[in-house]
Amino acid sequence: MGWIPSEIEEYCINHSTRPGEAARELQKYTKESVHGSNMLIGEMEGSVLKFLITLGRVKNVLELGTYTGYSALVMAEAIPHDGKVITIDINPKTSEIAQEYWAKSPHGKKIKQILKPGPEALKEIHETFDLVFIDADKNNYPNYLTWALDHLSPQGIIVTDNTLWSGKVLQSGVDAQTDSIRKHNDQAAALEGYIKTLLPIRDGMFLIQKG
């Protein structure tokens, strides 16, 4: 979903931090050859994530939704050499593409993938994270937010993607996925002791930080 004219988005991208070579190749390959490439966060969101990671001195990231590994790689580029990105997905085919491209980047070694359904994978993770990026399985957004709040380091950041859902969030009862995203958004908005901003970047990036 595009909210701003494409030439404006292009201009913003051209004046923002660009992804590394392997990530650019991965984006190109995904757009040309992989089903569902509109799921990619794209360069604009990628540069925002990198900015947040640098600003928040983020060392460890938990991502829900690997797809072909683009967002995981872009985030890995911004974290220090001893940092890590754990990313979760259920699709072995797209995960294979991710592994192939991570191996082409010096930052790929910071990424560890868990190939399991999100709720199952999260049950086995007991550490805290400086940034949790929620970008999978819209029906579980409220559960992922609850988990993220319980596993956030001091000053940790939660970023949830697609929180505008092409504008469908304005109405209740559209479908189960929209209602689940609406529930996540209301849950986030009601949090006390956190700073929150729902940015209309691409399909909506909800940023939540412990105050």
Ligand SMILES: C[S@@+](CC[C@H](N)C(=O)[O-])C[C@H]1O[C@@H](n2cnc3c(N)ncnc32)[C@H](O)[C@@H]1O
């Ligand atoms: C929007 S894509 C992620 C895009 C990725 N973050 C990027 O920008 O490069 C969503 C991913 O969630 C995965 N997914 C869907 N349901 C899931 C579940 N129950 N558990 C884990 N992953 C799931 C899909 O296989 C898909 O790859």
